[in-house]
Amino acid sequence: MRYLAVVSYDGSNYAGYQIQPDQLTIQAVIEQALAKMHKGKPIKITASGRTDAGVHAHGQVFHYDSELAIPEANWKKALNSLLPDDIVIFKVKEVTSSFHARYDALKKTYQYVILNSDDPNPFEVNYSTFIAEELDVSLINAACQYLIGEHDFTAFCAANSSVKGDKIRTIYDAHCKQDRDRLILSFTGNGFLYNMVRIIVGTLIEIGQGKRPVTDIQRIISSKDRSQAGKTAPAQGLYLNHVEYEAEK
Amino acid sequence: MRYLAVVSYDGSNYAGYQIQPDQLTIQAVIEQALAKMHKGKPIKITASGRTDAGVHAHGQVFHYDSELAIPEANWKKALNSLLPDDIVIFKVKEVTSSFHARYDALKKTYQYVILNSDDPNPFEVNYSTFIAEELDVSLINAACQYLIGEHDFTAFCAANSSVKGDKIRTIYDAHCKQDRDRLILSFTGNGFLYNMVRIIVGTLIEIGQGKRPVTDIQRIISSKDRSQAGKTAPAQGLYLNHVEYEAEK
Numbered sequence: 001m002r003y004l005a006v007v008s009y010d011g012s013n014y015a016g017y018q019i020q021p022d023q024l025t026i027q028a029v030i031e032q033a034l035a036k037m038h039k040g041k042p043i044k045i046t047a048s049g050r051t052d053a054g055v056h057a058h059g060q061v062f063h064y065d066s067e068l069a070i071p072e073a074n075w076k077k078a079l080n081s082l083l084p085d086d087i088v089i090f091k092v093k094e095v096t097s098s099f100h101a102r103y104d105a106l107k108k109t110y111q112y113v114i115l116n117s118d119d120p121n122p123f124e125v126n127y128s129t130f131i132a133e134e135l136d137v138s139l140i141n142a143a144c145q146y147l148i149g150e151h152d153f154t155a156f157c158a159a160n161s162s163v164k165g166d167k168i169r170t171i172y173d174a175h176c177k178q179d180r181d182r183l184i185l186s187f188t189g190n191g192f193l194y195n196m197v198r199i200i201v202g203t204l205i206e207i208g209q210g211k212r213p214v215t216d217i218q219r220i221i222s223s224k225d226r227s228q229a230g231k232t233a234p235a236q237g238l239y240l241n242h243v244e245y246e247a248e249k
Numbered sequence: 250m251r252y253l254a255v256v257s258y259d260g261s262n263y264a265g266y267q268i269q270p271d272q273l274t275i276q277a278v279i280e281q282a283l284a285k286m287h288k289g290k291p292i293k294i295t296a297s298g299r300t301d302a303g304v305h306a307h308g309q310v311f312h313y314d315s316e317l318a319i320p321e322a323n324w325k326k327a328l329n330s331l332l333p334d335d336i337v338i339f340k341v342k343e344v345t346s347s348f349h350a351r352y353d354a355l356k357k358t359y360q361y362v363i364l365n366s367d368d369p370n371p372f373e374v375n376y377s378t379f380i381a382e383e384l385d386v387s388l389i390n391a392a393c394q395y396l397i398g399e400h401d402f403t404a405f406c407a408a409n410s411s412v413k414g415d416k417i418r419t420i421y422d423a424h425c426k427q428d429r430d431r432l433i434l435s436f437t438g439n440g441f442l443y444n445m446v447r448i449i450v451g452t453l454i455e456i457g458q459g460k461r462p463v464t465d466i467q468r469i470i471s472s473k474d475r476s477q478a479g480k481t482a483p484a485q486g487l488y489l490n491h492v493e494y495e496a497e498k
Contacts, residue, residue: 010371056372085374122259123305125334127372 001069004095005045005079007060010086012126012236017050017060026051026060026087033082034064048105048243052195054126054235058111059090061243063101099245107172107244109188110197113237114205117181128182129237135208137178140185143207144174146217147187147200154224156200157193158232167193176204186241195232203230250318253344254294254328256309259335261375261485266299266309275300275309275336282331283313297354297492301444303375303484307360308339310492312350348494356421356493358437359446362486363454366430377431378486384457386427389434392456393423395466396436396449403473405449406442407481416442425453435490444481452479 007030015023019031027045034043047062070078075092083089113128115121120130150170157167173188185204187197203220206212212230220228256279264272268280276294283292296311319327324341332338362377364370369379399419406416422437434453436446452469455461461479469477 008371010374080369085369086371088369088371090368119339120329120334120337122257122335122337123376125259 001067002063002065002095002097002099003072003075004061004063004091004093004099004101005075005089006091007062008058008088008090009056009060010126011051011054011056013086014053016053016055017047017057026057029084029087030062030079033079034066036082037068037078038066046101048101048108049192049240051238051240052235055238055240056127056236057240059242060240061101061105061245063095063099065097101243104245105191105243106246107188107190107242108192108240109173109186109242109244110192111239111241112185112187112197112201112233113239114183114185114201115181116183126236129234131205133209135183135205136210137176137183137208139210139214140176140183140204140208142214143204143217144176144185146215146221147171147174151221152224153193153196153221155220155226155229156196156203157226158195158199159226161194169193169196174200197238198233198235199226199229199231201233201237205233206230250316251312251314251344251346251348252321252324253310253312253340253342253348253350254324254338255340256311257307257337257339258305258309259375260300260303260305262335263302265302265304266296266306275306278333278336279311279328282328283315285331286317286327287315295350297350297357298441298489300487300489301484304487304489305376305485306489308491309489310350310354310494312344312348314346350492353494354440354492355495356437356439356491357441357489358422358435358491358493359441360488360490361434361436361446361450361482362488363432363434363450364430365432375485378483380454382458384432384454385459386425386432386457388459388463389425389432389453389457391463392453392466393425393434395464395470396420396423400470401473402442402445402470404469404475404478405445405452406475407444407448408475410443418442418445423449446487447482447484448475448478448480450482450486454482455479 014026017026019025019027043064045062045064072092076089079089115128115130116135148171152168154167169191171189176185263275266275268274268276292313294311294313321341325338328338364377364379365384397420401417403416418440420438425434
């Protein structure tokens, strides 16, 4: 039987999603919990994609196969009782054996949180990026419009990326909302390259500071040159928010 | 010159406020930063009171003496540049040499945050206490009324407390507000005994669950017996919110 699971995690204490030798990772911890439920038999999970060290998730999706026929609600309970408190399963659902959490993902939404205030907040060290200098939200939103559409995002991809295939992606929505001293940037696309959201955010921050013109986004996309884009924004402000699939999950 | 400082801290990674050998404490880290500013000379700080391991502060107040005549805004900047990101100084103010952060404190306000929802929140492991069972806020508020006034709070003081003097304290305000799935309990008093807020909260939780009658607060106070009160609620939901002094700080 194949199962789909929706998981939220606080990435602060993890070396990212993907399993790595001698590192505490989200994948390793979830696979460990599943192995416990299967009398030690290793169970591999496949997520919609990885998240970097320090990056959080509100609605990461993964699938796994199991011979155990457990009701969906009990899977959730059993897994949560075995997982640490900073990883919480919100839903487990039986799916057809052809479902694939990565290949079938149609859209992903990432959010990036910036604390734009006079003083930093000691409670948000791991949960947002602090910028004291006032950012112009209207400039950021104007720049976001140039991101929307199908583009070759080579310039917004980490130079050391090992992505195979082209770097053409479609962004359906990009905008910035202000909630008091908090800016929440949101990006929905059919896929994102390695570090793409963080490089976009780093560039938008410089636009919000007036250091770059709004139209720079167009110029950077055309250049296909990573060095034309802004700095990679820190991991701790980034959240994988939602993954959408064809059929209702 | 005597200075007063207002500090917020995320207590998650600290063994409490008060200095202890071989432990990372808020006091030790602030005194270290001050020593750096004084060419290694030790500078002692005196806070309004201690907070336990894992307890947070939004407006802890301390005082210290220094021969350095630095403008208030520069004290703040210099200290924050030396302190870790989870300790933030919001204000430094010169005060008269007779000011004492502990003895002159007139009122303190503590808040306690309970996440009362179906699912726990992986991002709040260190910042609230999760209770899945629905709590009755009106029962908690009714019980809060019995806390208000001058009482001997012996029954709400940790049995191993080494408090000298009487255990009579005055609570000016106690109430519980609901904000979606979050209950925020607030307590203002002229002083609080060791673990007093956490034992009060533990008792109020049981009242909110219907396990104790609202009037139990009266009975427990009269008993002067710690074993009559509820469990000590976990540290991570507790915040020292505000300390009030006679003259405007």
